[in-house]
Amino acid sequence: MQLTKQREFEVGAQAQALADDLAKTCFSALSGQQPTLDLPLQLAGSGYELEIDNNRSTFIVRITGGTGAGESYWTIANVGLRVENTSLTPGGRVYFMCSGDVVLVSASPIEALPENIPPTPSGEPPEFYYFARENQREATAIIAAYFDVSRDIDAYKWENSDSILVHAGLIWLRVQGHENWENVGLVDNAWSISKIENYVGEFTDAFPCPSAENAYLSEWLYSPAQA
Numbered sequence: 200m201q202l203t204k205q206r207e208f209e210v211g212a213q214a215q216a217l218a219d220d221l222a223k224t225c226f227s228a229l230s231g232q233q234p235t236l237d238l239p240l241q242l243a244g245s246g247y248e249l250e251i252d253n254n255r256s257t258f259i260v261r262i263t264g265g266t267g268a269g270e271s272y273w274t275i276a277n278v279g280l281r282v283e284n285t286s287l288t289p290g291g292r293v294y295f296m297c298s299g300d301v302v303l304v305s306a307s308p309i310e311a312l313p314e315n316i317p318p319t320p321s322g323e324p325p326e327f328y329y330f331a332r333e334n335q336r337e338a339t340a341i342i343a344a345y346f347d348v349s350r351d352i353d354a355y356k357w358e359n360s361d362s363i364l365v366h367a368g369l370i371w372l373r374v375q376g377h378e379n380w381e382n383v384g385l386v387d388n389a390w391s392i393s394k395i396e397n398y399v400g401e402f403t404d405a406f407p408c409p410s411a412e413n414a415y416l417s418e419w420l421y422s423p424a425q426a
Contacts, residue, residue: 203266209243210267214260217242218274221249221258221293223332225276227324228295228302230419233309240290241265249287251304256280277335278302283309325419326409339392340374341365341411342420347395348372351412354405364398366405373398 217239224236238249245265251258259273279301286306287293295302296309303309331338340363341352350367358364362375375394414420 206243206266210245210262210265211270211272213239213242214247214262214267214270214272215274217247217249218258218260218272222274222276224293225258225280225295225302225304226278226328226331228297229278231297233294233296235295236293238287238289238291238293247289249289249293251280251282251285251287253280253282275335276302277331277339280304283307325414325417327411327414328419330409336376337363337408338411340376341408343392344372344374344395345411345415351410352408353410354402354407356402356405364402364405366402371398371400371402372396 220236224234227234241247242260242262243266245267246263248261248263249258250261256276256279257273258276259271261271262268281298281301281303283303283305284307287304288306291306294305294307294309297303327338331342337355341355344365344367345352348367348370350370352365352367354366356364358373361377362373365372365374373394373396374392375396376392411420
Protein backbone atom coordinates (compact mmCIF):
# COMPACT_ATOMS: atom_id res chain seq x y z
CA MET A 200 0.00 0.00 0.00
CA GLN A 201 2.79 2.42 0.92
CA LEU A 202 4.59 1.76 -2.37
CA THR A 203 1.36 2.33 -4.28
CA LYS A 204 0.76 5.66 -2.56
CA GLN A 205 4.35 6.70 -3.22
CA ARG A 206 4.06 5.78 -6.90
CA GLU A 207 0.76 7.67 -7.20
CA PHE A 208 2.46 10.72 -5.69
CA GLU A 209 5.38 10.45 -8.13
CA VAL A 210 3.07 10.13 -11.12
CA GLY A 211 0.96 13.09 -10.00
CA ALA A 212 4.02 15.24 -9.30
CA GLN A 213 5.53 14.53 -12.72
CA ALA A 214 2.21 15.10 -14.50
CA GLN A 215 1.67 18.45 -12.77
CA ALA A 216 5.28 19.45 -13.45
CA LEU A 217 4.80 18.68 -17.14
CA ALA A 218 1.64 20.81 -17.31
CA ASP A 219 3.47 23.63 -15.51
CA ASP A 220 6.48 23.39 -17.85
CA LEU A 221 4.21 23.57 -20.90
CA ALA A 222 2.54 26.73 -19.58
CA LYS A 223 5.90 28.27 -18.66
CA THR A 224 7.40 27.52 -22.07
CA CYS A 225 4.28 28.85 -23.77
CA PHE A 226 4.48 32.11 -21.78
CA SER A 227 8.12 32.59 -22.85
CA ALA A 228 6.97 32.64 -26.49
CA LEU A 229 5.39 36.07 -25.82
CA SER A 230 8.89 37.53 -25.75
CA GLY A 231 9.40 36.59 -29.39
CA GLN A 232 11.27 33.37 -28.78
CA GLN A 233 10.32 30.14 -30.54
CA PRO A 234 10.82 27.72 -27.66
CA THR A 235 10.34 23.96 -27.69
CA LEU A 236 9.69 21.34 -25.04
CA ASP A 237 10.46 17.63 -25.28
CA LEU A 238 7.74 15.37 -23.91
CA PRO A 239 8.74 12.38 -21.76
CA LEU A 240 7.81 8.88 -22.90
CA GLN A 241 6.15 8.11 -19.57
CA LEU A 242 5.46 9.74 -16.22
CA ALA A 243 7.00 7.65 -13.43
CA GLY A 244 6.22 4.55 -15.48
CA SER A 245 2.63 5.46 -16.32
CA GLY A 246 1.25 6.25 -19.76
CA TYR A 247 -0.33 9.62 -20.45
CA GLU A 248 -1.83 11.84 -23.13
CA LEU A 249 -1.66 15.59 -23.61
CA GLU A 250 -4.72 17.71 -24.37
CA ILE A 251 -4.86 21.45 -25.02
CA ASP A 252 -8.05 23.37 -24.32
CA ASN A 253 -7.98 26.40 -26.63
CA ASN A 254 -11.04 27.98 -25.04
CA ARG A 255 -9.52 28.01 -21.57
CA SER A 256 -5.83 28.27 -22.56
CA THR A 257 -5.16 25.14 -20.56
CA PHE A 258 -2.65 22.31 -20.84
CA ILE A 259 -4.14 19.05 -19.55
CA VAL A 260 -2.10 15.93 -18.77
CA ARG A 261 -4.28 12.83 -18.44
CA ILE A 262 -2.89 9.55 -17.08
CA THR A 263 -4.05 6.74 -19.37
CA GLY A 264 -2.33 3.62 -18.04
CA GLY A 265 -0.53 2.24 -15.01
CA THR A 266 -0.58 3.88 -11.60
CA GLY A 267 -2.93 6.85 -11.45
CA ALA A 268 -4.87 5.92 -14.59
CA GLY A 269 -7.86 8.21 -15.05
CA GLU A 270 -6.37 11.14 -13.12
CA SER A 271 -5.84 14.49 -14.83
CA TYR A 272 -3.62 17.49 -14.07
CA TRP A 273 -3.79 20.92 -15.66
CA THR A 274 -2.28 24.40 -15.75
CA ILE A 275 -3.67 27.60 -17.29
CA ALA A 276 -1.20 29.28 -19.66
CA ASN A 277 -2.54 32.83 -19.06
CA VAL A 278 -2.27 33.54 -22.81
CA GLY A 279 -4.47 32.70 -25.79
CA LEU A 280 -3.60 29.39 -27.47
CA ARG A 281 -4.12 27.96 -30.94
CA VAL A 282 -3.12 24.40 -31.75
CA GLU A 283 -1.67 23.98 -35.24
CA ASN A 284 -0.83 20.27 -35.10
CA THR A 285 -2.65 18.11 -32.57
CA SER A 286 -0.38 15.04 -32.84
CA LEU A 287 1.17 15.75 -29.45
CA THR A 288 2.41 12.33 -28.36
CA PRO A 289 4.68 11.17 -25.53
CA GLY A 290 8.31 11.27 -26.62
CA GLY A 291 7.61 14.01 -29.16
CA ARG A 292 8.48 17.68 -29.18
CA VAL A 293 6.14 20.65 -28.73
CA TYR A 294 6.81 23.89 -30.64
CA PHE A 295 5.59 27.35 -29.63
CA MET A 296 5.46 30.69 -31.48
CA CYS A 297 3.69 33.98 -30.77
CA SER A 298 1.35 35.11 -33.55
CA GLY A 299 -0.76 38.20 -32.99
CA ASP A 300 -2.46 37.91 -29.63
CA VAL A 301 -2.14 34.12 -29.35
CA VAL A 302 0.61 31.54 -29.03
CA LEU A 303 0.67 28.81 -31.66
CA VAL A 304 1.29 25.28 -30.36
CA SER A 305 2.31 22.47 -32.68
CA ALA A 306 3.84 19.00 -32.79
CA SER A 307 5.94 20.10 -35.77
CA PRO A 308 8.13 23.16 -36.46
CA ILE A 309 6.15 26.35 -37.09
CA GLU A 310 7.10 28.39 -40.13
CA ALA A 311 7.30 32.17 -39.78
CA LEU A 312 8.64 35.06 -41.83
CA PRO A 313 11.86 36.42 -40.28
CA GLU A 314 10.49 39.97 -40.16
CA ASN A 315 7.58 38.77 -38.03
CA ILE A 316 9.83 37.34 -35.34
CA PRO A 317 10.68 39.88 -32.60
CA PRO A 318 14.22 39.85 -31.21
CA THR A 319 14.94 37.30 -28.51
CA PRO A 320 15.49 38.94 -25.12
CA SER A 321 18.68 38.21 -23.24
CA GLY A 322 19.28 37.58 -19.58
CA GLU A 323 16.99 36.22 -16.91
CA PRO A 324 13.20 36.73 -17.05
CA PRO A 325 12.03 39.79 -15.10
CA GLU A 326 10.40 39.42 -11.70
CA PHE A 327 6.95 39.96 -13.20
CA TYR A 328 7.35 36.77 -15.22
CA TYR A 329 7.53 34.68 -12.03
CA PHE A 330 4.80 36.75 -10.37
CA ALA A 331 2.46 36.00 -13.28
CA ARG A 332 3.18 32.27 -13.01
CA GLU A 333 2.02 32.20 -9.39
CA ASN A 334 -0.70 34.88 -9.53
CA GLN A 335 -2.43 34.43 -12.86
CA ARG A 336 -5.63 36.38 -12.20
CA GLU A 337 -3.82 39.24 -10.50
CA ALA A 338 -1.26 39.40 -13.33
CA THR A 339 -4.03 39.43 -15.93
CA ALA A 340 -5.64 42.43 -14.22
CA ILE A 341 -2.31 44.25 -13.84
CA ILE A 342 -1.35 43.71 -17.48
CA ALA A 343 -4.77 44.87 -18.70
CA ALA A 344 -4.58 48.01 -16.55
CA TYR A 345 -1.01 48.76 -17.61
CA PHE A 346 -1.81 48.69 -21.31
CA ASP A 347 -5.07 50.56 -20.72
CA VAL A 348 -3.47 53.63 -19.07
CA SER A 349 0.17 53.19 -20.18
CA ARG A 350 1.37 53.57 -16.60
CA ASP A 351 3.18 51.00 -14.53
CA ILE A 352 1.25 49.32 -11.74
CA ASP A 353 3.00 49.22 -8.37
CA ALA A 354 0.36 47.72 -6.06
CA TYR A 355 -2.88 45.77 -6.09
CA LYS A 356 -5.54 44.34 -3.82
CA TRP A 357 -8.70 42.31 -4.24
CA GLU A 358 -11.75 44.51 -3.61
CA ASN A 359 -14.08 41.53 -3.80
CA SER A 360 -14.37 38.34 -5.80
CA ASP A 361 -15.28 40.33 -8.92
CA SER A 362 -12.76 43.18 -8.88
CA ILE A 363 -9.12 43.99 -8.25
CA LEU A 364 -7.91 47.48 -7.37
CA VAL A 365 -4.58 48.55 -8.86
CA HIS A 366 -2.39 51.57 -8.20
CA ALA A 367 -0.50 53.37 -10.98
CA GLY A 368 1.32 56.43 -9.64
CA LEU A 369 -1.45 58.87 -8.69
CA ILE A 370 -4.11 56.86 -10.51
CA TRP A 371 -6.25 54.19 -8.91
CA LEU A 372 -8.16 51.78 -11.10
CA ARG A 373 -10.75 49.09 -10.60
CA VAL A 374 -10.38 46.05 -12.86
CA GLN A 375 -13.62 44.10 -12.87
CA GLY A 376 -14.08 40.53 -13.95
CA HIS A 377 -16.52 37.68 -13.73
CA GLU A 378 -16.48 33.95 -13.31
CA ASN A 379 -17.35 31.97 -16.42
CA TRP A 380 -18.79 28.70 -15.20
CA GLU A 381 -19.15 27.10 -18.61
CA ASN A 382 -17.69 23.61 -18.52
CA VAL A 383 -15.01 23.17 -21.17
CA GLY A 384 -12.81 20.09 -20.94
CA LEU A 385 -11.56 19.72 -17.37
CA VAL A 386 -11.80 23.41 -16.56
CA ASP A 387 -15.16 24.33 -15.08
CA ASN A 388 -14.60 28.06 -14.57
CA ALA A 389 -12.38 30.97 -15.55
CA TRP A 390 -12.10 34.62 -14.48
CA SER A 391 -12.41 37.05 -17.39
CA ILE A 392 -11.88 40.82 -17.35
CA SER A 393 -15.01 42.78 -18.25
CA LYS A 394 -14.28 46.41 -17.33
CA ILE A 395 -11.52 48.84 -16.30
CA GLU A 396 -12.51 52.10 -14.63
CA ASN A 397 -11.18 54.84 -12.35
CA TYR A 398 -11.49 54.16 -8.65
CA VAL A 399 -12.16 56.77 -5.97
CA GLY A 400 -11.83 55.61 -2.39
CA GLU A 401 -9.41 54.26 0.15
CA PHE A 402 -6.52 52.16 -1.05
CA THR A 403 -4.97 50.50 2.00
CA ASP A 404 -3.42 47.12 2.74
CA ALA A 405 -2.40 46.71 -0.89
CA PHE A 406 0.26 44.25 -2.00
CA PRO A 407 3.28 45.53 -3.94
CA CYS A 408 3.77 43.95 -7.35
CA PRO A 409 6.74 43.71 -9.71
CA SER A 410 6.87 45.95 -12.74
CA ALA A 411 4.87 44.93 -15.79
CA GLU A 412 6.48 47.86 -17.59
CA ASN A 413 9.93 46.41 -16.95
CA ALA A 414 8.80 43.12 -18.47
CA TYR A 415 7.40 45.01 -21.45
CA LEU A 416 10.49 47.18 -22.00
CA SER A 417 12.80 44.18 -21.70
CA GLU A 418 10.68 42.40 -24.35
CA TRP A 419 9.43 39.67 -22.05
CA LEU A 420 5.87 40.97 -22.38
CA TYR A 421 4.16 42.02 -25.62
CA SER A 422 0.92 43.89 -26.04
CA PRO A 423 -1.68 42.42 -28.43
CA ALA A 424 -1.16 45.37 -30.79
CA GLN A 425 2.61 44.85 -30.88
CA ALA A 426 2.66 41.08 -31.18
